[in-house]
Amino acid sequence: MIPGASGPLGEADLLRVCDLLYRRTGILVPGNRRSFVERRVLERMRATGAGALPDYMARLRADADGEVQHFVNAFTVNETYFYREAHQLRCLTGSLLGEITAGRAPNDPIRIWSMPCATGEEPYSVAIWLLEHWPTVDAWEIEIVGSDIDTRALAAAEAGRYGARALGRLPPALVSRYFVPEGDGSWRILPELRGSVRFSRRNLVDAVGMAQEGRFDVVFCRNVLIYFDDASRKIAAATLFAALRPGGFLCLGHTESMSRIPSRFRTRRFPEAIVYQRPEDAHE
Incomplete structure (x- = not known):
């Protein structure tokens, strides 16, 4: 009532x-x-x-x-956990980063965007996965950005405190390595790891605000387009396309695709996952 x-x-x-x-x-x-x-x-x-x-x-x-x-x-819906859709993380280190770094000089920046990032599990997962599975991680300047429209979720992400459910997919050894127990049953991610991710408020259908983040090599945009109609999805696709560097990759949720709207993305099928690429020669 x-x-x-x-x-x-x-x-x-x-x-x-x-x-x-x-x-x-x-x-x-x-x-x-x-x-x-x-x-x-x-x-x-x-x-x-x-x-x-x-x-x-x-x-x-x-x-x-x-x-x-x-x-x-x-x-907003902030249902997430660490290492969600881990096949895309395997694709990141097994296939995508090899293409991205080809021809680049050491110490060149590699930019990865989690949008929307909810309470931070996804961008922190990327950071942990790179440390654990990319042997040349120290040879590159890696910037990880997490963005969301929900300011409460962003505050929780910056705090970096998580319960057992969020950590359930992480091997216990990784929890011990990257988190500190808080004494109330929660765990807080190490300060060094929290400092490796920058968080910002962004709206997926706000092209101007999205453009302020610059361009990225990889964008994770998972499980949000399912809440959009075709008109909103078209706007989001355009902002995501603009957010990628030529040759950059977009990772969607496993139930999502670009098939229902006109798209300039190129579909790429890797052993680990299907992703969408902005062609090297694509114009705005």
């Missing part, structure tokens, strides 16, 4: 909320998730003290106390 209303979120109210979320993030909420939308809006109304939905919508329009960001945070 919405405070000040005679019943649950009405159809018109639902459309207004979902339209705002879509315009801000590109996320399309399915019609069968009405209870999810109502629950999140109710949480934010209680947090802000709004007595009725019109009051809360007015607060959003004014962006009082940064409420738009809190609203966006309430709808």
